[in-house]
Amino acid sequence: MKTINKWTYVLCLASVFGMSGALAQSDPIRIGLPVPLTGPYGAEAKDQVRNAEIAVKEFNEAGGLEGRMAELLVRDDKLNPGEAATRALDLIEKDHANFIVGGLSASTQLSTNNITKQRKVIYISISQSDAINEAADMSRYTFHEALNPHMTTQALGRHLFKEGMRIAFLTADYAYGHEMARGFTTVAEEVGAKIVGEVRHPLGTSDYSVFLPRLAALKPDILVFNNFGRDNQISIQQAGQFGLKANTKFVTPVLLYTARQAAGDKVYEGVTGATSYYWELQNQYDTAKALNERYKKEYGSYPSDYGALAYGAVKSLLMAVKQAGTTDTEKVVDALASLKYDTYKGPEYYRGCDHQAVQSVLIIESKTAPADNPDDVFKIVKEVAPTEDILRSCEKLGFK
Amino acid sequence: MDGFMLQLLGLQLFTGVALGAIYVLMAVGLSLIFGMLTVVNFAHGAFFMVGAYVGYLLYQYVPNFWICLVAVPVLTGLIGIVVERYLVRPLYGRGIDYPLLLTFGLGYVMVEVIRIIFGKQGLPVSTPDALQGAVDVFVGPFPLYRLFVIGVAVVVLLILWLFIERTSFGLIIRAGARDPMIVRVLGVDISRVWLVVFAIGTGIAGLAGYLSAPMQGIAPEMGTNVLIVAFVVTVVGGMGSLTGAIVAGLLIGIVESLAAFMYPEASKVSMFIIMALVLLVRPMGLFGRAGLMS
Numbered sequence: 149m150k151t152i153n154k155w156t157y158v159l160c161l162a163s164v165f166g167m168s169g170a171l172a173q174s175d176p177i178r179i180g181l182p183v184p185l186t187g188p189y190g191a192e193a194k195d196q197v198r199n200a201e202i203a204v205k206e207f208n209e210a211g212g213l214e215g216r217m218a219e220l221l222v223r224d225d226k227l228n229p230g231e232a233a234t235r236a237l238d239l240i241e242k243d244h245a246n247f248i249v250g251g252l253s254a255s256t257q258l259s260t261n262n263i264t265k266q267r268k269v270i271y272i273s274i275s276q277s278d279a280i281n282e283a284a285d286m287s288r289y290t291f292h293e294a295l296n297p298h299m300t301t302q303a304l305g306r307h308l309f310k311e312g313m314r315i316a317f318l319t320a321d322y323a324y325g326h327e328m329a330r331g332f333t334t335v336a337e338e339v340g341a342k343i344v345g346e347v348r349h350p351l352g353t354s355d356y357s358v359f360l361p362r363l364a365a366l367k368p369d370i371l372v373f374n375n376f377g378r379d380n381q382i383s384i385q386q387a388g389q390f391g392l393k394a395n396t397k398f399v400t401p402v403l404l405y406t407a408r409q410a411a412g413d414k415v416y417e418g419v420t421g422a423t424s425y426y427w428e429l430q431n432q433y434d435t436a437k438a439l440n441e442r443y444k445k446e447y448g449s450y451p452s453d454y455g456a457l458a459y460g461a462v463k464s465l466l467m468a469v470k471q472a473g474t475t476d477t478e479k480v481v482d483a484l485a486s487l488k489y490d491t492y493k494g495p496e497y498y499r500g501c502d503h504q505a506v507q508s509v510l511i512i513e514s515k516t517a518p519a520d521n522p523d524d525v526f527k528i529v530k531e532v533a534p535t536e537d538i539l540r541s542c543e544k545l546g547f548k
Numbered sequence: 549m550d551g552f553m554l555q556l557l558g559l560q561l562f563t564g565v566a567l568g569a570i571y572v573l574m575a576v577g578l579s580l581i582f583g584m585l586t587v588v589n590f591a592h593g594a595f596f597m598v599g600a601y602v603g604y605l606l607y608q609y610v611p612n613f614w615i616c617l618v619a620v621p622v623l624t625g626l627i628g629i630v631v632e633r634y635l636v637r638p639l640y641g642r643g644i645d646y647p648l649l650l651t652f653g654l655g656y657v658m659v660e661v662i663r664i665i666f667g668k669q670g671l672p673v674s675t676p677d678a679l680q681g682a683v684d685v686f687v688g689p690f691p692l693y694r695l696f697v698i699g700v701a702v703v704v705l706l707i708l709w710l711f712i713e714r715t716s717f718g719l720i721i722r723a724g725a726r727d728p729m730i731v732r733v734l735g736v737d738i739s740r741v742w743l744v745v746f747a748i749g750t751g752i753a754g755l756a757g758y759l760s761a762p763m764q765g766i767a768p769e770m771g772t773n774v775l776i777v778a779f780v781v782t783v784v785g786g787m788g789s790l791t792g793a794i795v796a797g798l799l800i801g802i803v804e805s806l807a808a809f810m811y812p813e814a815s816k817v818s819m820f821i822i823m824a825l826v827l828l829v830r831p832m833g834l835f836g837r838a839g840l841m842s
Binding site: 185186187188190191194321347348349350352353354355357358359360361362364365378381382385386389390391410411412414415 | 552556559560563564566567570667668669670671672674675682688689690691693694760763764765767769770773804805807808809812813815816
C-alpha cells in the first residue's frame with residue numbers, strides 16, 4: 149500500500165511538472181502597459197492603448213516568437229506616481245509581465261522606472277522626460293522612445309526664438325513643465341532672446357483666469373504653454389478668450405493631435421509646437437503609411453502622436469525579442485540597444501549611453517482643417533532630422 | 549505704483565470678482581441644502597458634472613444654448629428629486645453622517661455612470677456665438693462669456709433670495725430650518741418642502757456645471773475641484789448662510805486672483821489659508837450660526 153502511494157505521488161508530481169513545462173512553452177509574452185486612463189491625460193492614454201494593441205496584433209499575425217504570442221496587460225496608473233509604482237510592481241510580481249511599456253507623465257515614468265530598475269525588467273517609456281536620460285535614473289533596463297524636453301525645446305526654440313524677443317512661460321508645476329521651461333531658457337540664452345516671466349500652475353487646473361492678466365502685462369512676443377493634455381487645451385482656450393492672442397504668438401512644446409482634435413479649429417488657431425509624429429509623415433515613410441492604414445482599418449481615424457509612440461515602443465521591443473529569439477531580459481536589452489529601426493516615422497536608434505531614441509522632431513502649426521478632411525489639422529513647418537546634436541552629451545548626463 | 553501697475557491690479561481685482569461669482573454659483577446649492585436640511589451633500593460636485601453632461605447631451609438634440617440654459621437646471625433638479633425621495637429621505641432623523649455617507653458614495657456612482665456612457669476622457673464645449681470674444685471693462689479686455697456668467701449668478705441669487713425671504717413658501721422653508729417639529733405640528737407637510745429645497749440646490753449645481761462647460765470643457769472628474777471649492781466657500785461663509793456663501797465666494801476669488809498677481813504659486817493654496825484662518829477665529833464661519841452640526 150505504502151509503495152503504491154509513493155509511486156502515485158511521484159507520478160502525479162511528474163505530470164504536474166510536465167504540464168507546467170508545457171504551459172511555460174505556450175506562455176504568452178506579457179507586456180504591461182500602465183497609462184493614465186483616468187484624469188486629464190485620458191484621451192492620449194486611450195490612444196496609446198489602441199496603438200500598442202496594433203503592434204501586438206501585427207506581431208501575433210506574423211506568427212509571434214516561433215508560435216509564442218504576445219499579450220498586452222493594460223493598467224490605469226491614474227497619473228499618480230504612487231499608483232504607477234504599485235501597478236508596475238503588480239505587473240511584474242503578480243502578472244509576470246516580461247516587459248513594461250508606458251507612463252504618460254514625467255513623474256509616473258520615473259516612479260515606474262524605479263521599480264523596473266530594481267527588478268531588472270525592461271521598461272520603455274513613452275512620454276517626455278529629461279531626468280530619465282540622466283545617469284542617476286537611467287539603467288541598463290531603461291529605454292526612452294519618446295522625445296525628451298531638451299531635444300524638443302532645442303528643435304523648437306532654434307526655429308522660433310529670435311534675438312531680442314520677449315518670451316513668457318505658463319508652466320505646469322511638475323517635472324514636465326520645469327524641464328520644458330529649462331530647455332527653452334537654454335535656447336533663449338543661446339539666441340539672445342529674453343525670458344520676461346514665468347507663471348506656474350498646479351497640474352489639473354481648470355481655471356486659468358487669475359494668471360492671465362499678469363501674463364498679458366508682460367507683453368511677450370511669445371507665450372509658451374509648458375503644460376500638457378487637458379491643461380494645455382483649457383489654458384490655451386482661456387488665454388484666447390482673454391484676448392492674449394492678438395499681440396502674442398502661442399507656442400507649446402508638444403502640440404497634441406488629440407487636444408487639437410478635441411478643441412476644434414478655433415482654440416488652437418495659429419499655435420506652433422513640436423511633435424514626434426503627425427500622420428502626414430505617410431507621404432515620406434512607408435512605415436507611417438502602414439501604421440495609418442492599419443489604424444484606420446481598426447478605428448476609422450488616424451493615430452495620434454502619443455498613441456504612435458506606444459506603437460513604436462511595443463513594435464521595436466517585439467522586433468528585439470524576435471531578433472534575440474527569446475524573452476530573456478539580458479539578451480533583449482542587447483538586441484534593443486543595437487537595433488536600427490524604422491517602425492513608424494523613419495529611422496531611429498537608441499543612443500548607447502542613455503538609451504534615448506534618436507529620432508526626428510517635427511515642428512508643426514495648427515491650421516483650420518479643410519472641409520474635405522477634418523483630420524488635416526497641422527502643417528509640418530519643418531522636420532528636424534534625427535541627430536544627437538540636439539541631445540545633451542553623455543558626459544553632461546553624468547555618464548563616464 | 550505707476551498707472552500701468554494700477555491698471556493691472558484693477559484687472560486682477562476684476563478677474564477675482566468674476567471668479568468669485570462663479571465660486572458663489574458653485575457653492576450656493578451646497579450651502580442651501582445644508583442650511584435647510586442639514587444634509588452635507590457630498591454628491592454636489594457630481595451634480596455639477598451631471599449638469600454639464602445633461603447640457604452636452606441635450607444640445608445634440610436641441611442645439612440652442614438658451615433653451616438648454618433653462619432646461620439643464622430643471623432636469624438636474626429632477627434627478628435631485630429622485631435622489632431625495634428614494635435615497636436621502638429614509639435617512640432623515642438618523643444623524644448627520646448617514647446622508648453624508650450616502651451622498652459620498654452616490655457621487656462616485658454618478659461619476660462612474662457618466663464614464664460608462666460618455667467615456668473617460670473629456671469633451672470640448674464651444675462658447676455660444678453670441679457670447680464670444682472679449683470686451684473692454686475699463687481696466688482691460690475681459691471675455692464676454694465670463695461677464696454673462698456673473699450676470700446669471702446675480703440673477704440666480706436674486707431669485708433665490710426673493711423666493712426664500714419674500715414668499716410664503718420661503719417662510720415655511722425658513723421655519724422648517726429653525727424647527728421642523730413645530731412646523732410639522734402646525735400641519736405643514738415638511739417632507740414636501742425638503743424635496744423642493746433639495747431639487748433647487750441640485751438644480752443650481754447643474755446650472756453651474758452647464759455654465760462652466762464653455763470655459764473648461766467637460767470631463768467626469770470636473771466636479772472634484774468644484775466640491776472642494778464649494779466646501780471651502782460654505783465653511784468660510786458659515787454653514788447654511790446664503791449671505792455667507794456670497795461673501796466667502798467673492799472673498800476667495802479675489803484673494804486667489806491677488807495672490808496670482810503677487811506670488812502665482814500661492815494662488816491655488818490661498819483659499820485653504822483663508823479657511824484655516826476663519827476656522828481659527830470664527831469656527832462657525834463668517835455668517836454661520838452655531839449648533840447646526842449638533
